[in-house]
Amino acid sequence: MKIACIGGGVAALYFAIAMKRRQPAAAIDIFERDSADRNSGWGIILREPMLEAMRRMDEASHAAILARAVSWDQIEIRHKGEVNLLSNQFGRSTGRHALVEVLRARAVELGCRIHYSSPASAADLAGGYQLLVGSDGIKSGCREQIGAAAPIVRVQSANRFIWLGCDKAFDRMVFDFQQTTHGPVWVHAYPFSADKSTFVVECAQQTFDGFGFGRRALSADLARLEGIFASLLGDASLTSLSDAPHEWRQFEQIRCDALHHEQMVLIGDAAHTAHFSIGSGTRLAVEDAIALADSLHQGGALPEALARYQRQRSEAVDSIQQQALHSMQWFDRIIEHYSLPLAAFSRAFLFRSLGQAA
Ligand SMILES: Cc1cc2nc3c(=O)[nH]c(=O)nc-3n(C[C@H](O)[C@H](O)[C@H](O)COP(=O)(O)OP(=O)(O)OC[C@H]3O[C@@H](n4cnc5c(N)ncnc54)[C@H](O)[C@@H]3O)c2cc1C
Incomplete structure (x- = not known):
């Protein structure tokens, strides 16, 4: 054939x-x-x-x-300055x-x-x-x-996301939810080689507009994101596939x-x-x-x-x-879960794909 x-x-x-x-x-x-x-x-x-x-x-x-x-066996959830470390969470990438x-x-x-x-x-x-x-x-x-x-x-997500790389290999999967003056901005991050991690940043459209993301050369947005996630990144930096604002997308x-x-x-x-x-x-x-x-x-x-x-x-x-x-819809409605205490927020997060209420 x-x-x-x-x-x-x-x-x-x-x-x-x-x-x-x-x-x-x-x-x-x-x-x-x-x-x-x-x-x-x-x-x-x-x-x-x-x-x-x-x-x-x-x-x-x-x-x-x-x-x-590479693999990991922990997931870290960072939310409102607190950290929940979950063990026995094997993943590979x-x-x-x-x-x-x-x-x-x-x-x-x-x-x-x-x-x-x-x-x-x-x-x-x-x-x-x-x-x-x-x-x-x-x-x-x-x-x-x-x-x-x-x-x-x-079905289109209401949120904006950008798929970035980071020149640091985390030793676990990390979800870091940062509160900013324009609303929550969060990252899904995990290692994929000995010295690099995936860093997918997401936020609501209102937050995206508040920061003026996607309206200038991407290097300016990356600098802003490095500031927002400074406690996670330390001196590591973020990299995009191109310098074009269209790297910000809405998932469909x-x-x-x-x-x-x-x-x-x-x-x-x-x-x-x-x-x-x-x-x-x-x-x-x-x-x-x-x-x-x-x-x-x-x-x-x-x-x-x-x-x-x-x-x-x-x-x-x-x-x-x-x-x-x-x-996807849980992240679109993240504001409904945001005020929960860390343990309840983590539970809602972990069970989100089952469609259970927080
Ligand atoms: C931010 C993000 C994170 C993701 N993370 C994961 C993850 O952790 N795990 C996971 O399983 N999946 C993940 N995915 C999804 C995964 O990347 C895709 O589902 C997967 O790549 C689909 O493979 P594909 O071959 O169908 O499409 P693609 O990988 O997109 O390949 C399509 C190819 O077709 C080529 N092409 C397009 N049009 C033409 C044409 N007319 N003629 C010739 N060539 C053409 C393109 O150049 C491309 O190389 C993620 C996606 C995103 C956006």
């Missing part, structure tokens, strides 16, 4: 690996818009169910990913760049071809391939094509009722997104990739295989998206 992936992120790369493991004769071309050296993110959390599914599918890439991962590097090397080793600096569309590729995999991420053009056949549901949770149409199928963020606060977008992407490869391998006509993939993924994705939505 000749397959083209439109977009070369984790979803496409893992699909290519899984498909080659199941069907070594499959011919897979991956078209990636960006050049090979572009870094598009900081660290990501590696969920254990995802790692276990990866181990079962391909031990070589699983071992290479673990070799580049790696650099997004490191993960992509490992998967690219493995996909090429298995015989896939990756075309960098190659933006692609279904219209360009349709004639040359039997299957087009829409793996072009959160701003997917492939999704819009399938959307003509079934509804796409979008997206769900597509249909994952395939004619010869096109969606995987990863193109198919569905999950708020970053539950760290599961990559897990969904990898599980989609495995489910699609397995379904194609089971055989039958292509429409049948794609329908089977959609049926299989719907329930699992619904459950994670529900948790992600509860978590």
